[in-house]
Amino acid sequence: MYKLQVVKELHSSEGKMILDVDISVQQGSFTSIVGKSGAGKTTILRMLAGLVKPDKGSIHSGEDIWFDSNTRKNKVPQERSIGFVFQDFALFPNMSVLENLKCVQSEKDEEQIKELLSLTGLTALSGFRPDALSGGQKQRLALARALVRKPKLLILDEPFSAIDQETRIRLQQEILKIHKAYNLTTILVSHDLTEVLRLSDYVIEIGNGKIVRQGNTDLFFSNEGKTDQFRMTGQVVDLICENEKCFAYVVVGTMLIKARVEDSMNTALGIGDLVVLSLNDFNPIIKKIKP
Known part of the structure; x- marks a missing residue:
């Protein structure tokens, strides 16, 4: 388990x-941290990684102490077994894809690099520099570089904020696959609630430097808000069929609503689609918004 009990004075526009x-x-979990801009989410990640020093408190990885203000212990980032994917990719522009991986590898391991290039779909681009890559390819490289040191904890700070929706959904699926394949503990900061719902099994909401609420993802989303509005706009995050009936899970604000999908819409509706929900005798009716 990773445990962070810290206090840090921050200065914002307010x-x-x-x-x-x-x-x-929890070890092996995929935890998301959400909240408004300036709430302290990124600072939490940077304190975990050793990039920002707390004013007081402690940070533990199991029995291993990473930071303790009482004993003045403070492990440097290289000693914390963390892979960090930043918003701006933080790639070396003068190095190729392959060189970006090799330069941060703690021990030479050609097979591991081949595996990561294959896993992230970058094998054919190994000789290219970052300026020749698309946004999605740069993000894959940033992810591969975070994994090349074989971390136990993967930290993602709004990694998909500058990527188009189609690429975003594809990368989310790849992140989840890598999380499971490498048996990682992953912490994500995101403003995209649909992204949080797709990826996470636990969610922590931060507001004004404090934990507002937290819990398992399904309970976190379903316990908030009311469904008494007549019409609501949301986004489809999952589609399932049960006993010959199909349902869509739609995120509206911080609510997760399950709505029956009419047979005529089964093939027309997809994950990521924007929809309008109407309430008819308290039963949600779904209608796709045409692009």
């Missing part, structure tokens, strides 16, 4: 704010 959180992340 003035001074005290970040004071007690967070536990």
